[in-house]
Amino acid sequence: MKLSGLQAATATSALSIAMLAVPLDGQATQSFSDRASLEAFVDGVVEANLYDDFLPGVTLSVVKDGEIVLLKGYGHARVNPERPVDPRRTLFRIGSISKTFVWTAVMQLEAQGRLSLDDPVNDHLPDDLEIPDSGFERPIRIADLMRHTPGFESAVLGHGIVLDTARIRSLHAYLRDFRPQRVHEAGDFVSYSNYGAALAGYIVARVSGMDFETYVEKNIFEPLGMGHSTFREPHGDAARAELAAPMSAELEKELAQGLEWSQGAWEAQEFEFIGHQGPAGSMSSTAQDMARYMLAHLQDGQLEGRQILDVGTARRMHQRFFSQVEGMPGVVHGFAEYPLPGLPHNFGHSGGTLHFMSNMVMVPELGLGVFVATNSKAGGGGLTFAFSLPYLLVDRYFGAEEAPPEPLADFASRAARYTGTYRTTRRSYTQLEKLLMLGYVTQVSATDDGQLLTSNSSGTTRWVEVQPTVFRQVGGESFIAFRQDEEGRITHLLESFATSERVGFFEGALWFQLVLALGALAAVGMTTGALRRRKRPIAQTELERRAGQLMAILGVVWLAFFVCAGLVTAEVLPDSDALISEFPTPLIRVALVLVIVGASLTVVSTASLVPVWRRASWPIWRRVRHSMAVLVLVALVWTFHSWNLVGFHHF
Numbered sequence: 001m002k003l004s005g006l007q008a009a010t011a012t013s014a015l016s017i018a019m020l021a022v023p024l025d026g027q028a029t030q031s032f033s034d035r036a037s038l039e040a041f042v043d044g045v046v047e048a049n050l051y052d053d054f055l056p057g058v059t060l061s062v063v064k065d066g067e068i069v070l071l072k073g074y075g076h077a078r079v080n081p082e083r084p085v086d087p088r089r090t091l092f093r094i095g096s097i098s099k100t101f102v103w104t105a106v107m108q109l110e111a112q113g114r115l116s117l118d119d120p121v122n123d124h125l126p127d128d129l130e131i132p133d134s135g136f137e138r139p140i141r142i143a144d145l146m147r148h149t150p151g152f153e154s155a156v157l158g159h160g161i162v163l164d165t166a167r168i169r170s171l172h173a174y175l176r177d178f179r180p181q182r183v184h185e186a187g188d189f190v191s192y193s194n195y196g197a198a199l200a201g202y203i204v205a206r207v208s209g210m211d212f213e214t215y216v217e218k219n220i221f222e223p224l225g226m227g228h229s230t231f232r233e234p235h236g237d238a239a240r241a242e243l244a245a246p247m248s249a250e251l252e253k254e255l256a257q258g259l260e261w262s263q264g265a266w267e268a269q270e271f272e273f274i275g276h277q278g279p280a281g282s283m284s285s286t287a288q289d290m291a292r293y294m295l296a297h298l299q300d301g302q303l304e305g306r307q308i309l310d311v312g313t314a315r316r317m318h319q320r321f322f323s324q325v326e327g328m329p330g331v332v333h334g335f336a337e338y339p340l341p342g343l344p345h346n347f348g349h350s351g352g353t354l355h356f357m358s359n360m361v362m363v364p365e366l367g368l369g370v371f372v373a374t375n376s377k378a379g380g381g382g383l384t385f386a387f388s389l390p391y392l393l394v395d396r397y398f399g400a401e402e403a404p405p406e407p408l409a410d411f412a413s414r415a416a417r418y419t420g421t422y423r424t425t426r427r428s429y430t431q432l433e434k435l436l437m438l439g440y441v442t443q444v445s446a447t448d449d450g451q452l453l454t455s456n457s458s459g460t461t462r463w464v465e466v467q468p469t470v471f472r473q474v475g476g477e478s479f480i481a482f483r484q485d486e487e488g489r490i491t492h493l494l495e496s497f498a499t500s501e502r503v504g505f506f507e508g509a510l511w512f513q514l515v516l517a518l519g520a521l522a523a524v525g526m527t528t529g530a531l532r533r534r535k536r537p538i539a540q541t542e543l544e545r546r547a548g549q550l551m552a553i554l555g556v557v558w559l560a561f562f563v564c565a566g567l568v569t570a571e572v573l574p575d576s577d578a579l580i581s582e583f584p585t586p587l588i589r590v591a592l593v594l595v596i597v598g599a600s601l602t603v604v605s606t607a608s609l610v611p612v613w614r615r616a617s618w619p620i621w622r623r624v625r626h627s628m629a630v631l632v633l634v635a636l637v638w639t640f641h642s643w644n645l646v647g648f649h650h651f
Contacts, residue, residue, distance in 0.1 A: 032064045032368075032397060039070060045392060046074050049385045056259040056266050057085045057375045058385075059092055061291035062393070065367040066299060068291045077256040077375065079266050087287035091228060091255050092373040093272070094290070094358045095351025098231065098283035099197045101216055103146055103317070103334030104297075104308065105204045108219060111313040114207050117143040124203045129175050134182040142203065144186045145196040146334045147322040148497070151184035152193045155428040157436075158583030158650065160194070160277070161354060163270045165235050170242040171202055171212065174276035183429045189324055189483070189492065189499045190331065191425040194280040201279020212279055213244045223306040224292045228254065229285040233275045244275065247284075255284060256375045258355025269355045272581075281351065287371060294362055294369030318347055318364060325481040327470055329496040336497045339477035340391060341399035350387055352377070354577045361390035366398055405464040405472045407450035415446035418482055421508055422493040422500035432584065432592075432649045439509050442493065442500055454480070454493075512639060519636040520562045522629045526555025529625075540617045547608035551626060554601050554633065561594040584650055592648055599646050602633040 032038055046058050057075035061068060073085030083090075109115050115124065120139040122130045131140055136151065144150045159178050162168060169177070180195050205212040213231045221229050232247040234255070247255075258269040274282040285293075292303060297318070301309025309317065320337065323330030329337035335347035338361050348361035358373035370390040422442045428434040442456040452463040452471055463471035463480060470481045483492040493500040505511055530552030540548070568587050572579060579585075584592070609630060612623050640646050 032062075032069055035069055038062070038397075039072070041396060042070060042072065042389075042393075045389060046072075050075055054261045054378045055374050055376055055385065056261075056378075057090075057256060058372065059085050059087050059090060059256075059287040060370070060372040060389070061087060061287040061294075062371075063291050063294050063298065063367075063369040066295065068288070068295075071288055071291065073287065076259065076266060079257065079259065079268055085256065086254075089228060089254050089286060091230075091251060091284040091286055092358065092375060093256075093258070093351075093353050093356035094283050094285055094360075094373060095281050095353050095356060096194075096197075097290075097349045097351040097358055097360050098279065098281045100335060100349050100360075101220060101231075101283065102197055102201045102204065102279045104220060105208075105212075105215060106142065106146065106200060107309060107313050107317050107333065109204065109207055111310055115142065115203070117141065117146065121145065121199060121203065124206055125199075126206075129172070129179075129199075129202070131179070131182070136182055136185050138186045140182075140186045142200065143321075145193070145200040147187075147331045148190045148192050148196060149187045149322065150193055150196045151182045151186045151188060151191070152180040152195055153183045153429045153431075154191070154193065154195075154426045155180050155431045155433055156194070157431075157433040157579050158581070161272045161274055161580045162276070163272065163581045165273065168235055168243060168273050169276040170244075171198065171205070171276060171278060173242070175199060175202055180428075181430045184425065189425070189494065190322070190497055191499055192497065193426075194277060197280040198277040204279070211244050220293075220308055221289075223308050224289075224296055224303050225306075226285070226289040226292055229283065229289045231275070231278050231283050233273055233278075233282055234271065235273065235275070244278070251284070254286075256356075258353070259376050260355065261376075261378070272353045272355065274353065281353065287373070290360065290371040291369070294360065294371060298362055298364060298367060298369055320345075324494040324496065324499070325470055325483075327467060328479045328481055328494070331497065338390070339473070339479070341395040341477060342402070343477055344394075344398075348390070354580060357386045359386040359390060363394065366394075368394070368398075404474065405466050407464045408466075408468075411450045411465050412446075415450075415452070417490050418452060419444050419446055420490070421503050423503050423507070425499045425501055428644075430644065430649060432644050433579075435643045435645065436579075438512055438643070441503070441508070444493065506639075507642075512643070515632075515636050515639045518632045519558060522632045523555050523558035523562060525625070526551050526629055527559050530555060538618075541611065541615045543608075543611035544615055544617055547605075547612055547626070550601065550605055550608060551629060554598065554605060557594060557598045557601060558633070558636075561591060561598055564591040564594060589648075592645070595640060595645055596647065598633075599637045599640065602630070602637050605630050606634065 049055055050058065055075065057077050059073045062070040071087045073087040073090060075085055077083045077085045077090045110117060119142050121142060122139065140150045175198060184191065201212045204215055208215045216231055228251065230247055230251055232244060234247045234252045235243065236246055258272065259266040260269055296303040296308055300311045301307055301314030317333045319332065321331050321333045332347035335349055338346050338348055340346055340363065344363050344365050346361055346363040351358040355377060356373060356375055357377060360371045362369040370393055372386050372389045374386060422444060423437060424440065427437040440457060442454050445453045447453060451474060454461050454463065462474035464474055466472045470479065472479055479496065481494040482490045483494055485491050491502055564587065568591055571585065571587055609627055612618065612626055637646065
């Protein structure tokens with residue numbers, strides 16, 4: 001998982017405000033050379049969040065100028081029996097930080113001349129994994145995977161993470177069976193892709209002639225002395241010939257549990273298997289091992305005389321590789337640039353599973369690296385904390401006062417161009433899970449004093465235009481920008497590592513809710529009307545009688561769907577994360593069958609409008625009511641179809 005710039009801006013602001021309540025050492029030297037002061041500061045930040053955000057455990061490391069200056073563990077790694085976090089031995093899941101090892105491996109192979117970043121990915125794939133062009137002109141290249149610009153949709157429900165060992169697949173089988181559709185031209189804009197990173201990991205394995213897990217062990221972990229790191233998972237007895245060997249028993253004993261607060265106590269969660277797309281996120285590591293990894297990257301690819309990247313390759317890897325808009329932070333060969341105080345050049349990555357959150361940031365000009373991980377999502381607090389700690393450290397020890405940006409003089413006359421609703425491109429376009437993104441939008445509005453407001457589930461952030469179409473966060477360092485089409489209409493909201501596209505009224509939640517409400521009223525009205533008419537027969541033609549019967553059946557079918565949809569909502573709301581591993585549920589399948597039946601009958605019902613109005617035996621009020629019901633159901637079916645609810649659109 002990767003945090004977007006809009007989320008980052010809100011997360012950093014939220015934790016900065018929370019830090020006002022943390023007692024700090026007034027005599028702090030503001031220097032990393034005073035390790036006691038540094039430790040006291042970090043202890044204060046962590047302990048405040050352990051209690052305020054109900055975080056069970058935290059592990060972290062800080063490196064500076066070629067050495068580890070802080071290595072700490074806090075809270076619980078496991079329960080029943082309890083075990084404290086040991087930053088040297090306790091393995092935390094690091095989620096998408098795993099991807100940085102993929103990109104490091106790719107750069108190693110490029111330096112050896114075994115592949116090129118400009119190679120089309122199909123040049124390195126077997127026939128059953130080749131990516132079809134899907135009508136797009138440009139082939140997907142390895143560089144597109146690294147920049148997250150392959151143009152794939154994002155679909156994860158039911159297969160992204162699995163809890164049942166019987167459902168674990170090999171990387172090859174996963175890439176073959178769950179290939180997402182291409183929905184954008186390759187290289188057009190950033191849309192974060194787990195599948196793309198997993199595909200890059202597969203290419204590493206195919207080019208090197210060894211499975212990905214073994215390649216990383218031999219070419220990164222062993223040279224750097226990362227003896228408590230692995231991409232392998234504890235699938236134990238479920239091991240099959242096509243799968244990579246499981247995690248060693250020694251490392252399995254040191255794994256932290258994912259913990260969530262339940263009924264007044266920490267409760268251990270089931271292990272999350274991600275190995276089927278392992279390069280994208282299955283790695284587990286300790287704070288100490290991650291410190292060694294950061295030191296190697298900060299020292300041009302070497303640590304203690306062992307080189308994982310030659311100097312030229314390392315320096316090139318740490319340069320900006322792609323930016324959505326000139327003047328905005330972007331992608332650093334698979335790493336992201338972060339909004340840090342003073343905007344020093346940096347690179348890093350955040351990560352997350354269902355129950356672990358992590359972040360890693362490296363700032364070459366400061367010789368600084370920060371890694372932090374938690375073993376709980378804790379209502380989002382884990383993610384906010386993991387993202388914000390590096391920001392707070394840079395701000396405290398290296399930050400400088402900056403004058404707030406001033407809006408461009410003519411912005412007020414152009415503000416309306418940007419206002420509207422935007423939805424992330426990191427979503428499904430062709431699958432049923434598209435519906436889950438219905439309410440996840442960013443609303444952009446303008447203020448009277450020449451600023452933009454962006455509001456989403458993470459909060460509200462203010463922005464000032466610093467150059468045409470480019471905006472900087474008020475009171476922060478994040479940037480956003482907007483893309484326009486050939487006619488000057490704003491089409492996309494751009495962040496350094498994410499993209500959102502502008503959507504209209506009929507693609508929004510308000511229209512969907514309106515049609516849903518009218519459809520439910522129509523279903524209730526058609527059902528109750530049919531029951532009343534059974535007691536009061538009226539004169540009508542045979543075709544009119546059949547039209548009435550069809551509407552009665554339609555009413556029952558759609559009413560059954562709405563009842564089923566209510567039950568699905570009640571099933572999902574208490575534990576929406578369950579959809580990641582179990583989708584679609586039996587109840588969802590029943591709802592989809594009812595939609596197919598209802599949609600088919602609705603299409604047939606449009607033909608009933610002809611005899612109803614031509615024969616005219618019914619009273620005018622009934623003919624109008626019948627027609628309105630048909631129109632509402634047609635609108636419902638059209639809307640459901642646009643959100644992939646009509647049919648079985650899931651892997």
